[in-house]
Amino acid sequence: MADGIRDKVVIIGMGCTKFGERWESSAEDLMVEAFVECLEDAGIEKKEIQAAYLGTHFDEVNVGKAALPLSITLKLPYIPVTRTENFCATATEAFRAACYSIAAGAYDIVLALGVEKLKDTGYGGLPGGAGRGVNSFMVGANMTAPGMFAQLATAYGARWGISMEKIKDAMAHISAKSHANGVLNPKAHLRRAVSEEQIKAAPMIAYPLGLFDCCGVSDGAACAIITTPEIAKSLKRNQDFVKVKALQISDSSGEEAMFSNWDGSYFVTTRKAATKAYEEAGIENPRKEISMMEVHDCFSITEMVTMEDLHISPKGGSYDDIMDGFYDLDGEVPCQVDGGLKCYGHPIGASGLRMIYAMYEQILERVPEERQVKNARMGLTHNLGGTPWMNVAAISIIGRD
Amino acid sequence: MTGICSYGGYVPRYRLNRGLVYKAMGWMNPANIAHARGEKAVANFDEDSITMAVAAGIDSLGGIERSKVGGVYFASTTMPYKERLNAGIITAALGLNAHIRAADFSGGIKAGTTALLAALEGVESGGADNLLVCSSDCRMGKPASPQELIFGDAAAALLVGDEDVIAQYRGSYSVTYDFVDHYRGEFAKYDRQWEDRWIRDLGFDQLVPEAVNGLLDRYGLKISDFSKVVYPCHYGAARKKLNKTLSISPEAAQDNLQAEIGESGTPHSLVMLVRALEEAKPGDKILIVSFGSGCDALYFEVTEDIRRMKDRDGISGCLARRADLDNYTKYLIWRDILPGDAGMRSEEDLWTRWSSLWRTRKMVLGLWGTQCKICGTPQLPPQRVCVNPDCGAVDEMDEYCFSDKVGHIASYTGDMLAASNNPPAVYGAIDFNGGGKYYFDFTDCDLDALETGMPVSMSFRRKYYDQKRDIVGYFWKAVPAKEVKENG
Numbered sequence: 001m002a003d004g005i006r007d008k009v010v011i012i013g014m015g016c017t018k019f020g021e022r023w024e025s026s027a028e029d030l031m032v033e034a035f036v037e038c039l040e041d042a043g044i045e046k047k048e049i050q051a052a053y054l055g056t057h058f059d060e061v062n063v064g065k066a067a068l069p070l071s072i073t074l075k076l077p078y079i080p081v082t083r084t085e086n087f088c089a090t091a092t093e094a095f096r097a098a099c100y101s102i103a104a105g106a107y108d109i110v111l112a113l114g115v116e117k118l119k120d121t122g123y124g125g126l127p128g129g130a131g132r133g134v135n136s137f138m139v140g141a142n143m144t145a146p147g148m149f150a151q152l153a154t155a156y157g158a159r160w161g162i163s164m165e166k167i168k169d170a171m172a173h174i175s176a177k178s179h180a181n182g183v184l185n186p187k188a189h190l191r192r193a194v195s196e197e198q199i200k201a202a203p204m205i206a207y208p209l210g211l212f213d214c215c216g217v218s219d220g221a222a223c224a225i226i227t228t229p230e231i232a233k234s235l236k237r238n239q240d241f242v243k244v245k246a247l248q249i250s251d252s253s254g255e256e257a258m259f260s261n262w263d264g265s266y267f268v269t270t271r272k273a274a275t276k277a278y279e280e281a282g283i284e285n286p287r288k289e290i291s292m293m294e295v296h297d298c299f300s301i302t303e304m305v306t307m308e309d310l311h312i313s314p315k316g317g318s319y320d321d322i323m324d325g326f327y328d329l330d331g332e333v334p335c336q337v338d339g340g341l342k343c344y345g346h347p348i349g350a351s352g353l354r355m356i357y358a359m360y361e362q363i364l365e366r367v368p369e370e371r372q373v374k375n376a377r378m379g380l381t382h383n384l385g386g387t388p389w390m391n392v393a394a395i396s397i398i399g400r401d
Numbered sequence: 402m403t404g405i406c407s408y409g410g411y412v413p414r415y416r417l418n419r420g421l422v423y424k425a426m427g428w429m430n431p432a433n434i435a436h437a438r439g440e441k442a443v444a445n446f447d448e449d450s451i452t453m454a455v456a457a458g459i460d461s462l463g464g465i466e467r468s469k470v471g472g473v474y475f476a477s478t479t480m481p482y483k484e485r486l487n488a489g490i491i492t493a494a495l496g497l498n499a500h501i502r503a504a505d506f507s508g509g510i511k512a513g514t515t516a517l518l519a520a521l522e523g524v525e526s527g528g529a530d531n532l533l534v535c536s537s538d539c540r541m542g543k544p545a546s547p548q549e550l551i552f553g554d555a556a557a558a559l560l561v562g563d564e565d566v567i568a569q570y571r572g573s574y575s576v577t578y579d580f581v582d583h584y585r586g587e588f589a590k591y592d593r594q595w596e597d598r599w600i601r602d603l604g605f606d607q608l609v610p611e612a613v614n615g616l617l618d619r620y621g622l623k624i625s626d627f628s629k630v631v632y633p634c635h636y637g638a639a640r641k642k643l644n645k646t647l648s649i650s651p652e653a654a655q656d657n658l659q660a661e662i663g664e665s666g667t668p669h670s671l672v673m674l675v676r677a678l679e680e681a682k683p684g685d686k687i688l689i690v691s692f693g694s695g696c697d698a699l700y701f702e703v704t705e706d707i708r709r710m711k712d713r714d715g716i717s718g719c720l721a722r723r724a725d726l727d728n729y730t731k732y733l734i735w736r737d738i739l740p741g742d743a744g745m746r747s748e749e750d751l752w753t754r755w756s757s758l759w760r761t762r763k764m765v766l767g768l769w770g771t772q773c774k775i776c777g778t779p780q781l782p783p784q785r786v787c788v789n790p791d792c793g794a795v796d797e798m799d800e801y802c803f804s805d806k807v808g809h810i811a812s813y814t815g816d817m818l819a820a821s822n823n824p825p826a827v828y829g830a831i832d833f834n835g836g837g838k839y840y841f842d843f844t845d846c847d848l849d850a851l852e853t854g855m856p857v858s859m860s861f862r863r864k865y866y867d868q869k870r871d872i873v874g875y876f877w878k879a880v881p882a883k884e885v886k887e888n889g
Contacts (some may be wrong), residue, residue, distance in 0.1 A: 005458030141828035155812035
């Protein structure tokens with residue numbers, strides 16, 4: 001009987017570039033930058049890496065297909081390297097593949113690296129078309145990501161009878177909080193404090209989402225080196241380890257998109273994945289036991305409903321927690337402690353690993369006091385790739401014993 | 402008895418006040434003040450002659466079993482395709498049987514009545530039954546031209562058969578001349594015309610009477626036998642003169658809708674005929690004349706069955722459902738007269754893979770999904786494995802048409818980032834009454850007026866235009882309205 005990933009693998013090193021509009025840096029530059037930091041942190045040599053996974057999403061505007069961009073850029077010596085792609089969960093998939101290959105006993109030390117170079121498109125927002133197949137433009141609505149997720153707000157308001165004004169208040173608080181966290185983080189893309197009033201007055205992108213309800217579109221890379229607890233012990237005597245407590249993914253079944261029971265106001269997948277992740281990690285009360293989170297705040301409304309879908313805020317009741325500062329840096333369960341997708345930035349294929357990096361550096365208490373989460377023992381990361389009605393939700397929980 | 406068994410009409414939602422056009426362009430051609438009264442109907446940015454014909458066709462087929470339709474004749478001078486049967490696209494969009502005859506009629510703008518005659522005579526000969534004649538045009542005048550003010554967009558559809566006839570076909574008379582009042586060459590985008598006085602004095606004044614008198618003589622009729630005489634002529638003075646010459650009484654002269662729609666080209670006499678049929682009584686005789694490279698004159702007698710037509714939108718229903726297009730430059734962008742910048746996203750390559758469209762044609766053109774035979778769940782796109790988690794049956798599907806279903810808005814947005822010639826791009830989730838859901842573009846609506854729960858009906862529209870390969874792609878969009886009725 002399978003018993004999950006809990007405590008079977010250890011993260012011995014991580015690296016993450018500064019995210020942002022890295023006009024001077026290629027995807028290769030970003031990979032090297034993240035890898036150098038990670039290898040140094042792990043305290044191993046490159047030749048000890050036995051297998052690697054590369055996460056990238058938009059191959060058309062990025063590094064192309066296959067895993068060769070990673071093996072060739074880092075000059076990995078003829079080891080198995082595999083590319084993973086699963087929308088915004090792409091980097092988490094690379095991390096998962098690395099963790100499972102260690103847990104399976106196939107390898108001792110494995111690298112997972114996610115990279116995305118998005119700022120060569122020539123326009124704001126994500127590139128269009130990619131990932132939906134050659135026929136989608138014939139039958140799909142003329143949608144962009146903000147418009148797909150904006151519909152959560154109209155459906156959520158209808159489901160719970162909450163006015164758009166109130167939803168906009170909560171969304172503004174969410175974005176203001178992430179901006180405040182981003183200001184403190186030198187590696188974040190957007191580092192300017194923005195008030196809730198400024199947020200609400202911003203130009204409309206997709207009703208009811210304004211400019212500040214949308215996350216940064218950034219270049220960046222992040223990576224992790226994974227090993228067994230035994231090898232970690234031998235490499236890092238007398239040091240704290242960050243262990244993987246849960247890895248869960250849930251993919252839409254088509255039910256949300258085509259069957260009428262779902263009302264468009266929440267993520268079925270996130271709810272399923274969260275329940276399984278807590279079970280895998282042995283968490284009974286996430287509201288008390290999770291120390292901090294990095295959730296998929298591609299848009300402020302996504303964060304708002306995700307707080308409920310992760311079973312932390314009551315269903316239909318995230319408004320009170322958000323406005324009470326429950327998720328602020330000095331709140332009970334700080335969320336987007338590094339600025340989140342909103343301000344740290346969102347290079348699709350790197351984001352999952354960036355989130356794990358944020359939890360990892362908090363757990364190891366490596367961040368300056370001004371942004372250190374108190375008693376940061378258990379961190380949750382969450383990616384949501386696709387659309388509210390057809391998506392992949394990925395949850396990782398990592399922690400210190 | 403052969404004749405018209407049903408009618409349908411379509412006028413696009415947007416109306417452009419001619420004063421607004423004159424205000425923008427009158428400086429260049431001040432004499433256009435003569436044409437600057439009233440408003441013209443303007444196809445939305447996602448409409449063309451095919452989509453308008455489909456809309457009129459849907460209206461005409463209300464309450465009629467679509468499997469009964471034996472053919473589709475499409476008449477237009479502004480067909481999106483020179484090669485690719487335009488009537489074939491309409492046939493698929495209307496969800497009709499594939500084993501029928503379809504044809505495009507074009508050339509002169511009397512092609513609408515010519516298609517109608519071909520259908521009537523085809524049914525009369527016993528060679529076909531229930532032929533659907535659709536006609537529409539979307540003709541353009543250059544900015545500052547008289548045609549820009551005069552022309553409007555509309556469509557009409559008539560089902561021709563020999564059962565349940567509402568207007569019996571009694572006879573016709575045609576004249577054909579190479580009289581070039583208007584023309585467009587092979588690559589012309591805009592209409593060109595010769596001098597108005599010549600068109601009036603030689604064209605309308607001589608050719609219309611030739612056809613009308615030819616018909617009256619052939620069947621031994623007097624003009625006073627007709628309760629309505631339908632002929633297109635946007636020149637006010639010429640109409641007065643013709644009515645006098647032909648002794649058409651003011652009550653019998655069917656209004657030409659110039660103030661509400663404009664001269665719609667190929668469909669115009671049929672649009673006027675539909676309008677006349679909306680008010681016709683059993684026993685009424687109607688004379689309809691077209692004009693363009695000659696004339697066709699047709700004569701109908703209305704039957705008791707006209708009373709069945711009450712639920713049609715017709716032309717009157719569409720005229721009531723209007724919205725101002727209060728922006729002349731928007732009209733120029735919609736018709737691709739003014740090159741606007743819709744941003745780099747709009748330059749994405751939209752390459753139609755014909756083999757793939759062939760496989761998916763039922764959904765793309767007809768909005769067909771599937772319905773599970775085991776649990777009854779309708780689903781879109783078509784599925785092989787049932788989406789109902791409590792069912793999951795494999796390959797137990799029937800075809801299920803969504804285009805005639807109504808639904809309601811489950812969620813929506815207005816997107817300023819999406820490339821569009823009519824921003825914001827409005828779209829959202831539609832839950833169909835009876836089951837099934839899909840994310841559609843919305844059209845003919847204003848973002849501010851939308852609410853979740855609002856009803857929608859489906860409309861066949863242009864989905865994209867591939868400029869590089871000159872391909873118009875079509876799909877269905879949702880039209881929100883306070884009240885909707887099922888198509889069909």
